[in-house]
Amino acid sequence: MKRLLEGIRILSVEQYGAGPYGTQLLADLGAEVIKVEDGQRGGDVSRTVGPYLLGEGDSDFFQTFSKGKKSIDIDLKSQEGRALFDDLVKSSDAVVNNLRGDQPAKLGLDYSRLHSINPKIVCAHLSAYGRDNSRAGWPGYDYLMQAEAGFMLATGEPEGPPVRCGLSIIDFHTGSQLATAILAGILSAQRSGEGCDVDVTLFDTALHQLSYPATWYLNRGHATERLPRGAHPSIAPSQLVKTKDGWGLLMCQTPKFWDLFCELAEGQHLKADPRFATNPARHTNLAELTEVVDALLSKRTSQEWIEHFAGQVPFAPVLDIPRALDNPYLDETQMIEIVAHPSKPEGLRTLASPFRVNGQRPVTSRAPDLGEHTAEFTKEPR
Structure with missing residues (x-):
């Protein structure tokens, strides 16, 4: 090099x-x-x-x-x-x-x-x-x-x-x-x-590193609080989700990703639901959203979902350290050296x-x- x-x-x-x-x-x-x-x-x-x-x-x-x-x-x-x-x-x-x-x-x-x-x-x-x-x-x-x-x-x-x-x-x-x-x-x-x-x-x-929550507080007096499942303070769904064999992390940070998620997870009906039609609505109805997303994602394992989404929807399996380091993707990227x-x-x-x-x-x-x-x-x- x-x-x-x-x-x-x-x-x-x-x-x-x-x-x-x-x-x-x-x-x-x-x-x-x-x-x-x-x-x-x-x-x-x-x-x-x-x-x-x-x-x-x-x-x-x-x-x-x-x-x-x-x-x-x-x-x-x-x-x-x-x-x-x-x-x-x-x-x-x-x-x-x-x-x-x-x-x-x-x-x-x-x-x-x-x-x-x-x-x-x-x-x-x-x-x-x-x-x-x-x-x-x-x-x-x-x-x-x-x-x-x-x-x-x-x-x-x-x-x-x-x-x-x-x-x-x-x-x-x-x-x-x-x-x-x-x-x-x-x-x-x-x-x-x-x-x-x-x-x-x-x-x-x-x-x-407090970043934008600091700006929100310093200018708006807004105190960012913890949400269930480590959810994002203003975007939904962007949180931990349940899968068939454990946990995953789903991040629909833009409307495009929400639409793709609904299509690929067989949840097309959610796009027409007024509770979930927009990001503000999804965030307001976060508890209900979590239930329906869990129901969809519990049909497959975390690994099956990452293969199914194939990078079209931002999703990652939640792994412990051993499984993170035994991930075959590390061989592809040469992230382990001897x-x-x-x-x-x-x-x-x-x-x-x-x-x-x-x-x-x-x-x-x-x-x-x-x-x-x-x-x-x-x-x-x-």
Whole structure:
């Protein structure tokens, strides 16, 4: 695959999920991402996150977020470590961290210090709440953001308890925004010769994901509430539906899709029913609509429906994680890759990069051992 970011060097003081997720996206595209880890403190904490370990200082969790990167062992609080780090800054395009908001300045990872070493350096900061407010020193995690930003009371059944998303979506969204900010900063520096600080936060990202319900509330005072079956707040049917063997997700987002659904599901009579003739009517009569749609879709299994609709009607089976990953469609799209790993002779199966360049996905390598590439940058024999 063409390596779009070949020649870009990124120093990253990163750990756990959000920051490493963002820099791994850049590594997928060919950037040289160098993890700056302190061996005396065990390096990136995700190296020991269980339950599945791959030996000392390595785990399935760590491999998920640091494939294709390099690792150097540096104590940023020591004079020797600082000197090596600063020397690498000279040849780098960006310095990245996902530390608590009050830490980058203390460690000298911001533009106010590093611009004298490299005027074009982009200093990218991912934190929970930012670096310039009353919460700068607060630790923060994905689930906390889902709670405070309204996600948990926008998810689930109306009378049920608050529900978080089963995956760390705020971490991943923020990591993706970090990657975007890094690339924008580097592009600007290449044009102007001057770098900058760029910041993204978990909290800002979570709040930004409120999207149109936020605009509705801020301008109309409308509070979007949970509807049964996770139904869309203004479009129907766009919700969970019952099938012969479980659940499906039906999304008739336009009148065209509603008409096609009625025809393909043998529900032509519903188009003439005044309760369901228009989207506002369908939404007003959502309970009745749910009953009749369930009755139609309960005649076939979820898989039979996806084959029957064949992409003409937006529909998906509701799968658990094993069935989602065993889906034969993943073979067609090459979304599973096997990475060589010394502790697994058969290779480590992981999800492939989401990118394609000229039709090809990146071929990645395992995440590095702690300090594996230190000698490459100190030019000392290992």
